[in-house]
Amino acid sequence: MSQVSIMNEEIDIVIGAIQSDLTSFLEDWRPFISQFHLIIVQDPDLKEEVKIPEGFNVDFYKKSDIVLTVGSSSVSSLFSGYSCRYFGYLMSRKKYVISIDDDCTPAKDTNGNLVDVVAQHITNLKTPATPFFFNTLYDPFCKGTDFVRGYPFSLRSGVPCVLSCGLWLNLADYDAPTQALKPEQTNNRYVDAVLTIPAKTLMPVSGINIAFNRELVGPALLPAFKLAKEGKFRWETMEDIWTGMCVKVISDHLGFGVKSGLPYVWRKERGNPVDSLKKEWQGVKLMEEVVPFFQSLIFSKEAVTAEDCVKEMATAVKERLGQMDPVFARAAEAMLEWLKVWNAVRSQQVS
């Protein structure tokens, strides 16, 4: 790995509490996250009190805190279920945000060592991305690798990396139909690589294990897309897939890069995919509309920040997808609502 300095004061770790007892979760992660500032946000639909063990530096937010900050109307439209984490993104004042689902534990690498997700995510974000030409030996800024013969020198300095998408061992992030069809299929393949997703290429970003540069793309990491029957299992959600496409097209427009690969986390099983099948199909169907929309989205030259881009995107979603399904009209509204609360919180933070 490149020599990257990790400064504790630059990093927030945001955890959305979908379950109430975070004791074993936080104990598992303690060696890697106890020196950082944590923001834990309780799913506003969760009634029980959240248990957090001693010895962490935590800002904890529950429903009443969210209401106080953004008003009661925005609570369920923006921050329920897995989307509660976005409230943590909103409250962060740090340059980098790392977020891990609360059903994950540290994974082991091929040598049997526990993976330091923070170090790997921050390395991914602090070293450049190379979206304009694919390097066949993967991220040239990883230790022990470089640009392959034929890689244009003018492209070797790269661009800022704004999103690092980590992966998962054990329970793979399949949709409910795939998981139901292949219940035995877990992900056991540790792929020891990071790569830049090329410009103009879209991919399904899973919110399970991600990190981003909040200063450059914070407003684009937004809660917007909520299936009519969204549940409390990952395979019942599409919010992160939508958000990932937002960030990717905005990064492409602004000249930033997105990486995928290391670090891995270990995902534990939760829920029954067969029960979720009915709900999931809506998401599967909607993706057929969503992907061509994002693939063909063009921002104006005036859109020079992530916020500008989100604004234009909300308009385009409303115009081009709004009539198709109510979920899209709601997504467009949520994006504008998010920008409003984003700016309100920013102005409070400055004052």
Added chain:
Amino acid sequence: MSQVSIMNEEIDIVIGAIQSDLTSFLEDWRPFISQFHLIIVQDPDLKEEVKIPEGFNVDFYKKSDIVLTVGSSSVSSLFSGYSCRYFGYLMSRKKYVISIDDDCTPAKDTNGNLVDVVAQHITNLKTPATPFFFNTLYDPFCKGTDFVRGYPFSLRSGVPCVLSCGLWLNLADYDAPTQALKPEQTNNRYVDAVLTIPAKTLMPVSGINIAFNRELVGPALLPAFKLAKEGKFRWETMEDIWTGMCVKVISDHLGFGVKSGLPYVWRKERGNPVDSLKKEWQGVKLMEEVVPFFQSLIFSKEAVTAEDCVKEMATAVKERLGQMDPVFARAAEAMLEWLKVWNAVRSQQVS
């Protein structure tokens, strides 16, 4: 890995003999290639007789054979040095061609088992490629993996894969400046993955370890680009980088896919990169012109075969790059010359 049937009669293994004694090379590979038909082409500049051990099913071609087939004028313009392998591509009648540089031996995977390059390349080629949306768990057609949640179902059937670019352990394929600056830097990272290079993304294809579907893109695997001071070391050549970009843009136009990753080979050291530095810089400089050219190349709707595309590309190279450097004018001529010999050999094979 997906269950893929490997039929011996569909496969040619093409070796360009840059060195005269292939004994140890072929013995190393015997367990994996002895059941297939081999085409070995002697570099026409190589004066010594090529040694080939017993027990292989080989068609061997030397300079006089090349002259007989394509005439003496095409020998050095098309088939000298590393480009001698293209004569093997020309003579093949099989669906799939696999080609490995003669300084490579079988690599070991992370379990210490020797890698079967043939099985992996053919699996890559016989399973679909997915160039229109990136799958974060890599090639979904590999054993034990699948499409990640959010991957559009309409894109899951994929497109034919026409080129499989394998990688190298030990001596990495760096350019001479990088190799000279970091003489100790070898590639030790075994990345257990295959991925589809997204549509419209270019990458440096190394000719060291590749396989392709000759029926679909044979005419695009062509010898064209020869540096003024091209030598007998990989880092003194750009022929494969150029050819790789030809195949990629043609595949994008025709709706085919290209994969990169497994299988690995082990590359032994050969030559001194410091000695090569002077020669290499021409290639490094020229890439700055070559990449934007390929990135902006658009084929007409009438171009429906690889051959049609090569024809249009030769015209574009001549018009847009021809005045810039003699190497481009020669490349354009070589491409047309290649099509001529390609068709001449095809018509002989039919009769």
